[in-house]
Amino acid sequence: MGETTQPQEPPKELSQGRRLLRSFLNKNMKIKLTDGRVLIGIFLCTDKDANVILGTCDEYLNEECLINSQQLDEGPRMLGLAMVPGRHIVSIDVDDSGSSACPRTSPMFT
Numbered sequence: 001m002g003e004t005t006q007p008q009e010p011p012k013e014l015s016q017g018r019r020l021l022r023s024f025l026n027k028n029m030k031i032k033l034t035d036g037r038v039l040i041g042i043f044l045c046t047d048k049d050a051n052v053i054l055g056t057c058d059e060y061l062n063e064e065c066l067i068n069s070q071q072l073d074e075g076p077r078m079l080g081l082a083m084v085p086g087r088h089i090v091s092i093d094v095d096d097s098g099s100s101a102c103p104r105t106s107p108m109f110t
Contacts, residue, residue: 021046028095029054033088036062041082043094050086057082 014022029043031052041054058076060066065074 023096024094030093030095031084032063032090032092033084034090035088038063038066039079039082039084040066040076041079044081046086050089052084052086052089052092054079054082054084056080 024043025045027043029041029052031039031054033039038060039054039057040060041057044053044055046052057079059079059082060076061074065076
């Protein structure tokens with residue numbers, strides 16, 4: 001039939017910010033929230049509103065619970081796949097040690 005082909009644009013050079021975000025994909029990430037909770041999971045994606053999707057996500061009530069999770073009765077709550085609203089994010093730490101191990105065993109967060 002009459003297929004039309006449109007001229008292909010050459011691939012655009014990615015900005016430094018986009019390259020950085022792509023380097024975070026599938027890395028372990030720790031996110032601190034405005035209410036004190038800490039989420040640890042695998043960074044899957046983000047959007048223009050700075051919302052973040054974490055896979056294999058665990059929730060800790062606060063930083064102290066994360067540090068003393070073996071000593072306290074309250075361990076992490078397993079969330080699985082979680083969407084974190086950007087407006088609630090206080091800080092983000094990325095484990096860029098190169099291992100894509102389970103977030104629960106990441107040396108950066110234990």
